[in-house]
Amino acid sequence: MDPFYYSFNNYLKTRFQSRVRRISLNAGFGCPHRDEKLGLKGCFYCNESGFVSYKDIKLSLVEQIETSMAIFKKQFKADKFIAYFQNASNTYAPVEDLKQIYDVIKQFDQIIGLAISTRPDCIDDQKLKLIDSYCGQYEVWLEYGLQSIHIQTLELLNRQHTMQDFLDAVAKTAKTRIKIAAHVMLGIPGESRQDMIATALSLARLPIQAVKVHIFHILKNTRFAEIYEQEQFKLISEPEYVRIACDFLEHLKPDCAIMRLVSESSQELLIAPLWMNQKQKILHAIGNEFQKRGTHQGSYWGKNK
Numbered sequence: 001m002d003p004f005y006y007s008f009n010n011y012l013k014t015r016f017q018s019r020v021r022r023i024s025l026n027a028g029f030g031c032p033h034r035d036e037k038l039g040l041k042g043c044f045y046c047n048e049s050g051f052v053s054y055k056d057i058k059l060s061l062v063e064q065i066e067t068s069m070a071i072f073k074k075q076f077k078a079d080k081f082i083a084y085f086q087n088a089s090n091t092y093a094p095v096e097d098l099k100q101i102y103d104v105i106k107q108f109d110q111i112i113g114l115a116i117s118t119r120p121d122c123i124d125d126q127k128l129k130l131i132d133s134y135c136g137q138y139e140v141w142l143e144y145g146l147q148s149i150h151i152q153t154l155e156l157l158n159r160q161h162t163m164q165d166f167l168d169a170v171a172k173t174a175k176t177r178i179k180i181a182a183h184v185m186l187g188i189p190g191e192s193r194q195d196m197i198a199t200a201l202s203l204a205r206l207p208i209q210a211v212k213v214h215i216f217h218i219l220k221n222t223r224f225a226e227i228y229e230q231e232q233f234k235l236i237s238e239p240e241y242v243r244i245a246c247d248f249l250e251h252l253k254p255d256c257a258i259m260r261l262v263s264e265s266s267q268e269l270l271i272a273p274l275w276m277n278q279k280q281k282i283l284h285a286i287g288n289e290f291q292k293r294g295t296h297q298g299s300y301w302g303k304n305k
């Protein structure tokens with residue numbers, strides 16, 4: 001149990017009293033924001049190969065699930081699983097197709113949850129109704145990519161949605177039984193410590209139950225890779241990230257589960273920052289920083305209302 005923040009693993013252990021692992025799946029979804037036929041180039045940091053789940057779409061969803069289950073049972077003694085639709089925008093299809101795709105979980109007794117990652121502007125009432133229909137039997141999560149509350153940052157990343165899109169999606173989802181997570185990036189060029197704390201404060205006011213934190217990084221074959229080659233703009237250092245991760249967590253609600261605090265990337269694709277793929281070392285440094293400060297997740301929550 002991490003004494004400084006409420007990890008998603010702790011949440012799962014308490015909720016299910018057993019070893020639960022998330023199985024990342026690639027259902028072959030596209031993204032409404034990356035349709036080259038429409039001239040859309042997607043987020044400037046996005047490289048589809050950067051998603052950690054199955055690259056080989058030739059494997060069916062059933063095969064992906066069976067393969068991951070076998071590995072996680074052996075490696076982690078896991079006995080329950082959450083099917084996590086991770087690649088691209090996993091609500092970007094007609095409702096009937098979505099149902100057919102998500103229904104794969106019904107073939108596996110050991111799957112107890114469904115998690116779906118998407119853009120906040122790629123959801124509607126019909127899709128929410130479908131996703132909510134799994135809640136009677138499964139733990140169901142919708143994970144919305146936000147990255148930052150600041151419009152200038154969303155523009156810099158070329159997200160092509162607004163904070164209002166995110167607020168609308170959260171408000172609609174909160175009326176269902178679906179649990180909500182937000183994806184956020186720390187260390188985006190141009191964002192100050194106060195900007196990142198402001199994002200934490202906004203999330204702490206919303207009905208969301210989890211946050212997934214990514215470190216801003218540059219992957220090959222992205223627009224940012226081209227810009228970085230020309231400008232070599234400054235990226236956050238490891239000690240800076242450790243401090244800002246603590247600042248960020250201190251302002252979140254104490255019961256908001258942290259799905260991830262240190263993102264990793266394929267070494268072949270990563271351009272910068274190269275310190276990023278040392279997850280355990282960085283997590284250890286974050287623990288030390290909290291200890292030095294005498295704080296923890298939620299220490300300042302509610303004090304800036």
Ligand code: SF4
Pocket residue numbers: 031032033034041042043046047087088089119145
């Ligand atoms: S919304 Fe997601 S999948 Fe689409 S371009 Fe952005 S990062 Fe890539």
